[in-house]
Amino acid sequence: MNMISPTRKRLVLVGNGMAGIRTVEEILARAPGEFDITVFGAEPHGNYNRIMLSPVLAGEKSFEEIVTHDRGWYAANSIELVAGEAVAAIDRDARVAQGEHGTMRPYDVLLLATGSNPVILPVPGALLPGVIGFRDIGDVETMLDAARQGGRAVVIGGGLLGLEAANGLRRKGMSVTVLHLMPTLMERQLDPVSARLLADDLRARGIEVLTEANTKAIHGDDRVRALELADGREIAADLVVMAVGIRPNIALAKDAGLACGRGVRVDDAMLTSDPHIYAVGECVEHRGQVFGLVAPLWDMAKICADRITATADSVYEPGVTGTRLKVTGIDMFSAGDFLGDEGTEEVVFRDAARGVHKRLVLRGEKLIGAVLYGEARDGGWYFDLIRNGTDVAEMRDLLVFGPALAGVAESGVEALPDTAEICGCNGVSKGKILAAIAEHGLTTLDAVRARTKASASCGSCTCNVEALLALALGAGYDSVPKIKPMCKCTTHGHDAVRAAIREQGLRTIPAVMRALGWSSPDGCASCRPALNFYLICAWPAIYRDHARSRFVNERMHANIQKDGTYSVVPRMWGGVTTAAELRAIADVVDRYDIPTVKVTGGQRIDLLGVKREQLPDVWRDLNAAGMVSGHAYGKALRTVKTCVGSEWCRFGTQDSTGMGIALERMTWGSWTPHKVKLAVSGCPRNCAEATIKDFGVVAVDSGWELHVAGNGGIKVRVTDLLCKVATSDDVLEYCGAFMQLYREGAHYLERTAHWVERVGIDYVKQRIVADADGRAALHERFLESQRHMQADPWAERVAGVEAHEFRSLAVVE
Amino acid sequence: MDGDFAQAAWHEIGSVDDIPRLGARIVRLHGEDIAVFRTASDGVFALHDSCPHKQGQLSQGIVHGESVTCPLHNWVIGLADGRAKEPDEGCTRTIPVRLEGRRVLLGLER
Incomplete structure (x- = not known):
């Protein structure tokens, strides 16, 4: 040159x-x-x-x-x-x-x-269609296509890449088996104990894991059909992903x-x-x-x-590397020589109940390797100790508990040296980020991302990058200006928390708090109910409602009044009742000496002044007459108000009452970010006041107009017109899709009106009206959730659930 | 428990397992309600079941750390001292309580 x-x-x-x-x-x-x-x-x-x-x-x-x-x-x-x-x-x-x-x-x-290139095992059938590697976006597209057909996937290779593939395919709805040749998963990154914890976690996510599984052949005529192991077992497969290494x-x-x-x-x-x-x-x-x-x-x-460029005579020295398997929601970190030998010592911490295992390997006074499973927050700190060969003799006793307890004056990014790597995806050090902030006068996270790429990929280091901004700018840094934290317990906003729940597969309130670094031990009265709802919404089939994270009304399934008594509102489908129901209500009022009976604005009957210990009996008697909880106390589907419609009214154009009852049958029991009220009017005179409801339906000659995001209350907001549809089946599908879009997208305690003002009616139209496939998918997710939600909470409590809520612990006279 | 409670008699009201974690149970004491709380780490506290603000039932609030948030207007009351957290001001009376194994004992004046 x-x-x-x-x-x-x-x-x-x-x-x-x-x-x-x-x-x-x-x-x-x-x-x-x-x-x-x-x-x-x-x-x-x-x-x-x-x-x-x-x-x-x-x-x-x-x-x-x-x-x-x-x-x-x-x-x-x-x-x-x-x-x-x-x-x-x-x-x-x-x-x-x-x-x-x-x-x-x-x-x-x-x-x-x-x-x-991915290694393709030299077994018979390895070149059949449906057998692929996992290397580029083309492979991902092939996998996504396969996943859309459902069916069974077999992933060969229980290393980093194989497990990520397995997780992705499982989340896309395939049934997935991982085959691994060695006795434990990820043996190049995990010791046997953490590998077993990992296998358990994967199984809990519905992924089958077979170790010491040696693939002998892949069978199929014009495409893969099954896979045969050396021990003779045959496993059906519509897709085989080989993730056994790269060459x-x-x-x-x-x-x-x-x-x-x-x-x-x-x-x-x-x-x-x-x-x-x-x-x-x-x-x-x-x-x-x-x-x-x-x-x-x-x-x-x-x-x-x-x-x-002939700017320096630097030389490449391979260093110690660290590994995380973060994307599956499994918190794990591994670096250095984590197995050790006869010349090393190890420190092991285990909390089996929480699924936490930490193993540190020391040679003399230095840390040379670490495996963290279940709680890997301090991985970066250990990684630095390993890479820099720090003498850890002084803090050895507490080393396994992390920097906060190991006597390091400051923990967090302040304590890290400039060489410490902040962003693992893009290899950006603390020094580089601070230099970029100083040199270019950066003041926002996005600017740092644009300039340095730090936290621009997987985003798991975002809070560290923000901490560096705060460190560099002091009070001048307004952390994430437009995103308000959920509450004082966290710096994360609602959207970030919901994303983490989904993406990291967080299934309990403590898991969310651990993963996102909550600052309080068990949250507060503001974040706990929000997290409880977000988890219900994300995992309807498996999440166990946490009663202690519910406001009293939702825990007691009745509205607490200012004197400590409760009000009881049975559901009246579409505002229609019968003589038998009215008689049963009247009997209950007499039997329990209920002081006030009031007709509500939502076309139901409210029984006020019921004592706590009377609730199960009142509910039992109402249940006996076929009535169930009206959820008048919940961030939930409340009422579906209707007018009499074409059955009786000379102006009515459609059966608005029947439509309302069908909507209520579909939507009752659903938990939502805030209360949701529906109404159906049989003609544009709109006697059911549908245009100030969360989801309002107005019948016209040629079909139904759908209106969304209205409410009465302090600040009246008239609905936005979503669209017009032809049939009552359409009304149900659009309503279910709207409910689910709201459930998945709104912040806790955000009414549809505020949510739609935040995201824009055009966004809602695009998701519900323009995108037919998306609408059907939202509707289906809503119905799937409803399959797990539509149980009468009153009947459950009459049968003895949460009985302690209604009884005193002791009476001392 | 000295001073004021020199005369206290310890009265067993049940097992700590009868109280839900992060929750409370009510003990009816001479016609008054006492809320007996259990924290996440099995700390047990007892307060008069009445918020200093508008007499809301603290037993029905959400328990977090060593505090409870009143269901009526979200005042946060310390379980150990019965004091409202800033910026609110007020105090609910505490009742001495102790554990003997799993048994919960309230200290009652004779």
Whole structure:
């Protein structure tokens, strides 16, 4: 390379992946404008974050969200992107790269970043359609297609990638079996104890795990049908994902005559056997070692850029790496030599009930390895102790309890050295983030993300990046200006908490509080009911309602009055009652000496002044007459108000009463962010006042108008017109979809009116009206939830549930 | 328990297992309601079942840490001292309570 050449040097990158593009970025940072750069990529995209494929598979992110460099980035940096064309040959004598479709680009420096290929087991049937690896977005699309058909998936390989694939497929509704050759899962990252905890957690998520399972053959005629194990067992499979490892992709380098072992051999400067060709990433072999994790790639990129731009004589030294399996909602961290040998000692902490296991391995006064399972928050701290070879003799006693207890004056990011890695996905250190904040005057999380990429991928380090902003800016940092924390117990807003519940598979209130670092031991009267609802909404089939996180009314299934008595409102479907029901109500009033009987605004009857200990008896008698809880006390479906409609009214155009009863039968028992009221009017005169209801239906000659997001109350809000539909089945489907969209999207205690004002009626129209498939899916999710919710809470309590609520513990006279 | 409660007699009212964690049970004492609370870590406390604000039933509130939030207007009352947390001001009377094994004993004046 001639440093005084008047023309710019030509750099050709072979492989449009994470390692190569990161190297290009490092080169641009060191020597802007010094190179004419061409990038060849076999895939027809810009660059995307390959380690985020698992969240795409699991449905937590879209492909667009994991694109790190779109075509605009290449254009902005004057980089030529040759996408969808692999390089077929390198003419080293002429220094020309030749694309498979004939594109030729001469180079002064060539950078190989061809990555790796998944290992395909050499068993019969391995090439059948339906047998794939898990390597690129194409594989993810194949898996998503398969998952849409349902059926059975078998994942071969219980390592990091295999388990992430299994989790994603399970979450997409397939039944999933993981086969692992070794006796325990992830044996390269986990000790046997934590591996067993992991297997238990996966089984609890519905994933079958078979260890010591040796695949013998894959069967099928025109596509995979089943898989046979060496012990003769046969497992039915519609999809087989091989995640048994990766192999450096060295075909091109080998053809070009570069020195190769398992990978493309490079020296400490990332230079291959050709002085014009460098290599980085998973395609290389360095000191006999090959690479499969992301962190070493970032270091390679820096060294390689130093060398290509001749800005520093740095050398690549492989360091200790840490691993997390965060995406499945399983909190785990592993780093260094976690198994130890006869010269090491270990400190082990176990809390079997919470599923926590921590194992630290020490050699002399230094920590050399760590496995954390079930609670991995302090992983970064241990990782730093390992990497820096810190003398831990002083804090050894308390080391296993983390930095807060181990006598480190400050915990959290303040305590970390500048070299500490904050963002594992993008390899960004604390020092780099602080420098960017200072140098560019950054004041927001988004600005830091844009500038440094820290927390721009999986987001799990967001709170650490925010802490650094707060540290750098002091009072000048308004953490997440528009997102209000749920309450004083947390810095997270409602949306972030709901996302974490879904994405991390959090199933209990304590699990949410642990995972998100709640500052109070068991929350407060504000966050606990919210979390209880969010968990009910996310996991209707399995979540066990936590009565102690309910407001008194929802726990007692009656409305507490100012004198400590309760009011009881039985459901009156569509506001219609009968002589028998009225007689039963009258008998109850007499029998229990109930002081006040009041007709409500929602077309029902309210019995006021019932004593706590009378409630089960009152309910039993109402149940006996066929009446159930009206949920007049809950953040729940309240009433469906109707007019008499076409059956009696000379103006009525449709059977509004029947429609209202059908709606109430579908929606009763559902828990919602705030109370929900429905109404159905039989003609545009709107006697049922449908246009100030959460979901209002107005019959017209040709069908039904659907109105949403109205309410009476302090500030009256008239509904927005959602759309008009033709049939009563349509009304039910749109209503169910609206209920579910509200349940899944609104913040706790946000009425539909406020929610729609926040998200916009256009958003609601787009989700409910424009997107027919989405509407059907929302409706189905609502009905699925209802299958678990529609049990009369009064009948349950008459039968003895929560009996202690209605009795005194003792009477002392 | 000295001073005021030198005359106290300990009266067994039940087992700690009869009180839900993060909840309360009511003990009817000479016609008055006493709320007996159990925290997440099995601490047991007893207060008059009446918020200093508008006499809401503290036994029906949400228990968190060593506090309870009144169901009527969300005042937060300390279980150990009966005091309202700032910015509210007021105090509910506490009743001495202790555990003997799982048995819950209230200290009652003779």
